[in-house]
Amino acid sequence: MEHTSPLERILRGIALTAVVVFFMFPILWIVLMSLQTNETILRSPPSMVFEPTLSNYQAIISGQLTGNTATLEIKFMGNLLNSIILSVGSVALALLLGVPAAYAFARHKFRGSEDIAFTLLSFRFAPPLLVLLPLTIIFQQIGLADTYIGLIWVYQLICLPLILWIVRGYFEDISPDVEHAYRIAGHSWFATFRHIALPLARPGIAAAGLLAFIFAWNNFIFALVLASADKQPVTVGALAFITASGIQYGQIAAAIVLSIAPTLALALYAQRYLVEGLSLGAVKG
């Protein structure tokens, strides 16, 4: 055991608290904001004492935004659903395509394998605007514009390289001997992939899936151009909050809380997979 003096422990505690406060405070603040009316948010000086109200959430969920002068119809829940469909759909597709591809790149060095892998990665370097205009025209011609399938397809530019490269590294870290051992024991290569490679790379797959989900969720530009109102995710839908009649901070806060909730929940759920398995040591180094 490492010996730590009481002073060191106290300092470490203070440092940890500072880090936690720094990162958690915005989230806490936005949650508090979402429970206040616009008047209490804007009063000066700001106060932690207020009467909580769920009116913002009510407005968001019912789709009726009441501003100072007018009532605005906004389909925020529809946007949220779109975000979920698009993000889940594109991550699922990217995992389905990317994980076997990553395995192939990790285990089989074939002619041009490095080039193909690098080309896929280079999708991440290119500015999206570069491909957006031709993509829009092509999508309109083949009827993929403003469809979930079309968007999920384009989102592969975001998700697929990410998953491919992260998961590939995890597959490469698995000792080939472990897989050889399973095959020599009499299992087919596909059984080996399913029962050895996949479970052992699970932390990596979870991490890559989570990252891809967050990137997909946060995407703005593809959805802005390629999706019409009824396919818009929250990132695009949030534009509607900036209206001529003023900015509704409380409602924006409630919308933000609702839109970060899925990613936050997913991150909290997936983190045990991120840590688990990293310490599995059956192969002596």
Add this chain to the structure above:
Amino acid sequence: MGGLTITNLTKRFKDTVVLDDLSLEIEEGQTLVLFGPSGAGKTVLLRCIAGAVEPEVGTIQIGGTDMTDVPPEQRGVGMAFQNFALFPHMSAFDNIASPLTAKRATRDTINDGVQAVARLLKIDHVLGHAPKELSNGQKQRTALARALAAQPKLLLLDDPLRNVDAKLRFEMRLELPRLLAEQGATVVYVTQDYKEAMALGDKIAVLVDGKITQVGTPEQVYLRPADLRIAEQFGDPTINLLDVTPEQDDLGMHIRLSEKRVPLPPGYDGTQGQSCVIGIRPEAIRFTEGPNSIEVTIEAETPFNEKTITLCTTFNGREILISRPAGTDAPDEGKARIDIDATNAVLFDRSTGLRIAPQDTATSRSAAA
């Protein structure tokens, strides 16, 4: 016929030739020890046999069937890896059971099979543990149990004792021959430890730089090593290798060490005047006060429990190791005299390093007649 036949096997990695036109044959039920320095290609050869590595040229027959292009899962071999290669996310039980589940055996058959082999290897009490909870010895036994579980006809063991402590290695060295004999399988056992090779092998194949330089029984390899490198690697302390030039006189072939005549065993008539290296085991040299003895200076002495190793130099500056049983009396410093028994000495050609086989006196006589 059963066993294993390897013909003209060649394996390259990029430009490096790892296995060079290698041929090898093992009879059914025999244990062949593949011995060689690291990097000689032992593990690659084993993987070729198992199907984990594909050779460029050559064929591999297992039990009389050509298996060169057969995928590993259909070759019916068992293999234990040097790094154990246990499945980290499975319990020891599931690890050992994996060859049985592949055969779609019933739950009872699997359970019986695993329990039996686990009892044999004394790991039945840790079957529920994950590999990371096992000690090194238990990991090694689990890996071995997994290789044995499906009772394969051909068992490949890649230096299984390399990563375990000395005590366990010694125990397993005693246990393994019985265990392997019980299995009745053909065994290829890779090791870098000559003692393991001597203890376990029906035959030893010495692999150097992708080539088999000698195949023989442990006695043959020890007493008649095919070349200098093999001679150096078998034996502890290492064999004394001295540059000599055999000469002939009225009494027959002999060499001169420190101006003293040491007779050669018969059969070396053709080596007169040839530049040679003689290999003399440290056990074949003893301290003496006899008339024809050689004077040496004792440089250092290393006592072990069972023997004492002494390093001496002759007045020409040649170093000689002498091994004698512990407890025997001998000088331990200063000048001493030694006597060399060259009956079992081996002679090598200095330029090629190859052993010069003594001519069979009977054959040479009939050839002359």
